[in-house]
Amino acid sequence: MPCELxxxxxxxxxxxxxxxxxxxxxxxxxxxxxxxVIWHDHVREMTDLSxxxxxxxxxxxxxxxxxxRTELSPDKINLASLGNVVPHLHWHVIARFAGDAHxxxxxxxxxxxxxxxxxxxxxxxxxxRHLTA
Amino acid sequence: MPCELxxxxxxxxxxxxxxxxxxxxxxxxxxxxxxxVIWHDHVREMTDLSxxxxxxxxxxxxxxxxxxRTELSPDKINLASLGNVVPHLHWHVIARFAGDAHxxxxxxxxxxxxxxxxxxxxxxxxxxRHLTA
Numbered sequence: 001m002p003c004e005l006x007x008x009x010x011x012x013x014x015x016x017x018x019x020x021x022x023x024x025x026x027x028x029x030x031x032x033x034x035x036x037v038i039w040h041d042h043v044r045e046m047t048d049l050s051x052x053x054x055x056x057x058x059x060x061x062x063x064x065x066x067x068x069r070t071e072l073s074p075d076k077i078n079l080a081s082l083g084n085v086v087p088h089l090h091w092h093v094i095a096r097f098a099g100d101a102h103x104x105x106x107x108x109x110x111x112x113x114x115x116x117x118x119x120x121x122x123x124x125x126x127x128x129r130h131l132t133a
Numbered sequence: 134m135p136c137e138l139x140x141x142x143x144x145x146x147x148x149x150x151x152x153x154x155x156x157x158x159x160x161x162x163x164x165x166x167x168x169x170v171i172w173h174d175h176v177r178e179m180t181d182l183s184x185x186x187x188x189x190x191x192x193x194x195x196x197x198x199x200x201x202r203t204e205l206s207p208d209k210i211n212l213a214s215l216g217n218v219v220p221h222l223h224w225h226v227i228a229r230f231a232g233d234a235h236x237x238x239x240x241x242x243x244x245x246x247x248x249x250x251x252x253x254x255x256x257x258x259x260x261x262r263h264l265t266a
Contacts (some may be wrong), residue, residue, distance in 0.1 A: 001149055044209075045202070045209075046194075046195060046198060046210075047198050047199045047202065049212075054191075055188075055194065058187075058191055060185065060187075061179075062179060062180055065178065065179060065180050066180045069180065075217075076177075076217050076220060077179075078213070078214070078215045078216075078217070079179065079212075079213065079214045079215075080211070080213040080214075080239075081211070081212045081213075082211045082212075082213070082239055083211075083218065084209050084211070084229055084236055084239075085237045087209060096217055103217055103239065104213055104218045106217075108238065108241045108242045109241045109242065110238040110243070113141075
């Protein structure tokens with residue numbers, strides 16, 4: 001099966017350079033502030049990257065975290081690089097709110113309630129502006 | 134309620150310096166290769182740290198990942214900084230195996246089977262040696 005993260009993402013692109021792409025994951029209605037930072041090369045683990053590539057990838061994880069904090073004022077940021085299903089390096093950067101569907105559990109745990117999160121009008125535009133400023 | 138990560142950890146310590154401590158989380162029998170990197174100061178998010186502190190913390194996450202890869206040859210490493218329950222910076226560094234209790238789902242998802250993982254005899258000693266070499 002071809003790797004789905006080697007193909008261009010179907011999600012709105014927030015930033016792209018020669019090494020990585022940042023997208024807004026728009027397939028999770030419970031989590032409108034869910035970004036993914038995808039490394040372009042098909043690499044499995046962070047310790048398979050060179051130190052400078054690793055620093056570049058994490059620099060963009062921090063930039064995305066900062067953008068989400070500024071734009072959405074979440075109660076917590078969740079960061080994860082799992083890749084058990086798709087072993088191609090990518091980071092989940094997720095704005096979490098005390099009233100969201102799983103809080104305080106991870107979003108992969110059992111759903112706890114119908115979630116409520118703040119309005120996210122124009123979020124693609126706002127995050128793009130923040131990340132390319 | 135006092136923050137449980139501000140108190141000394143009850144888990145076996147693998148490494149400690151003036152800014153962080155690495156422990157082996159021995160309370161999860163399904164996941165013998167589960168380490169935690171705990172920042173000492175009560176800080177909420179990665180972007181609340183200075184760039185040099187952030188780099189130091191991640192350097193130790195990578196060292197722990199490398200140690201787990203060397204000692205256990207896992208099928209995947211999972212990295213996560215969540216902190217919804219305890220908003221004090223800490224990283225989970227988890228060795229995952231294709232036969233473990235949740236694979237390929239995150240360890241926080243529904244259990245899929247009685248898990249099987251490789252033997253981990255002497256793991257505390259081996260990881261300590263690796264991390265302090």
